[in-house]
Amino acid sequence: MLKQKVIVIRENSQGENQRFKDVNTELEMSKQEFIQKIEMGEYPDYHVQKWEGKNFLRSNPDRNPDNNLK
Numbered sequence: 001m002l003k004q005k006v007i008v009i010r011e012n013s014q015g016e017n018q019r020f021k022d023v024n025t026e027l028e029m030s031k032q033e034f035i036q037k038i039e040m041g042e043y044p045d046y047h048v049q050k051w052e053g054k055n056f057l058r059s060n061p062d063r064n065p066d067n068n069l070k
Helices: 031-039
Strands: 006-011 017-022 028-030 046-051 054-059
Touching: 017 031, 028 031, 031 046, 031 054
Parallel strands: none
Antiparallel strands: 006 017, 017 028, 046 054
């Protein structure tokens, strides 16, 4: 099974990731859309981390730095 790779395509002026693209399906998503899809189990290779009241999206840890959100 092909690992789902998602990249960041837009950040706000503070560097916070705002828009994402699934490179396998070409689907573009807002941060909230991506969070919902992760929580629904559609992207099992990613998780949501809450810190200081904000949601941050993370790829699940493994030994491959190429599949980190960038």
